[in-house]
Amino acid sequence: MGKLVLLHKADSIYEDEPDVVYDFPRSYLKAVEEAVGDWIVYYEPVKAGPRGYFAVARIDRVIPKPGVEGRFLAMIAPGTFLPFDREVPRLVGGRPMEAALTEPDGSPKKGGAVQLAVRRLPEAEFARIVNLGLPQDLERIEETRYDPRPAGFDEGAEPFERPVLERLTRRPYRDVAFRRKVREAYGYRCAMSGLMLRNGGGRPEVQAAHIRPVDRRGSDSVRNGLALSGTLHWMFDRGLISVADDNETILVSRNKVPDEVVSRLLRQDGKLWKPGDTANWPSPANLTWHRENVFGQVIGDEPISWE
Template sequence: MANAVFIQNPDSIYSDLPGLRYNFPSTYVNMVRETVGDWVVFYESKQGAFGYVSAQKVVDLVDDPKRKGWYFAELDPSTLLQFETPVPRVDKQGQTYERRLMGADGRPYSGGLNTSAVRRISPKEFAAIVEAGLAETEGPDALPRSPVVGFAEVQAPYGDAPLAAGRVRLLSDRAYRDAAFARMVKAAYGGVCAISGLSLRNGGGRAEVQAAHIRPVGDSGPDIVPNGLALSGTLHWMFDRGLISVAEDHSILVSHNKVDLATVDRLLHPSRKLILPRSRRDHPHPDYLRYHREEVFGRAA
């Protein structure tokens, strides 16, 4: 097993589905095979966040049935965790996290290995990237972090294996993942309910919206902003129970045999369309919206 970096941009031209599969050519098949059963880090180039954005576990490698010489890295959706803030390729000391991307003059270089879609990284490099990626966002939408037993303090000195193992435990902790997911979704939507358009704050200025998974966690839905919506408590309840959903054009769908028109008028934004985050990379992924329409909408009372 081995750690690696996978390059994946929001507007990928490949048959990727964030959280479920990673499409790549035969050039990298041996390298990707080494990662099966281990963790990888995803990196977005200038077309995306221009940094390391998430970590996830690879569970299998299969042929791409539609494209000869291409493959899929099958990913465990329950392990995907988006970093709250993209990690740049250079740390605070000016050193690249991936040491092989640093030139002889001590400065990061462009081209060459830097453009490879898949790159091996050491356990120590993986741990350092995840360490930086787990830093919490601050502000009114931030939530307190729950302590995790056995997790090393941020400033603790590290060797390869102990820190990597501690980070993996934290990446897999449901309480931490829920809190991080909530912070990211609230921040992406600016504390505004994506369906009502309301922005309610408590006495401390914290947003009252909740973070809803579009494809439920129980149905292999990942903890990433494109699989989330910021919703008020009532609309979150309705969305989870399939009383409302979102069409391909982002218009709001309502199960009218279960929700009366007066309720719709009170709860929905006058446009009857989803209010999207400013950043396109945070927009709901069409495949997750499709899953909700087909598997959740209208199926529960």
């Protein structure tokens, strides 16, 4: 096994879906096969955008791309993709994050290795990039974001330092990272009501909902998330509401949800409020999965009260 950097460009001829699959040519097959079972870092090159290193994931397996000679697909292990809380630039202090991209005098190399779409990444450099993108104390950062001294917070306690891979697989840590990125993408505004509510301390009331649950092979990508108020999150998870195949019209289970509830809770135009960055718009595939597997089934047997 071995860790890699994988270049990803939104407008590439390669059909990548970073939380699902990475499309690559035969020239990189050996390196990618060696990385099966190990972790990779996604990188957006300077000419494609400003993100730099922007996410981490684990390769599950490699298969030939159906119907395309000389192309292969690295399948991402379900539940492993995680966007960085802070995107990591290619250069820090004028020096590249990767030693392979650094001249002996510390300056950045040009051409050659810099242009490779797949690059081997030493363990120490992987850990450094991840620690910058996903801080050790992310949970504490979020906990104290709107209240510097929340109840039960021990001011003198040091955050428990977990190894990188343990942190990447801890559900509580991943939930915090997912919530921060989804709410930020939607500007802390509910995608279905259009409201941006904050409590007295300034804390956003909007929650982050997985469109396809992680335990049903969903990912922690922003494209698998919707920012929703608590009530709408509950309704979405229970199949009372969903999104139509135009990827923006809100569907309602009319036999379960009274018209007055719809008029109070949903945007007047009945359309989703989407992030400003189209790269963060909900994935059509995930919306289709929710519509076909959750909507209308009304999870749970408890009676619904709309009082």
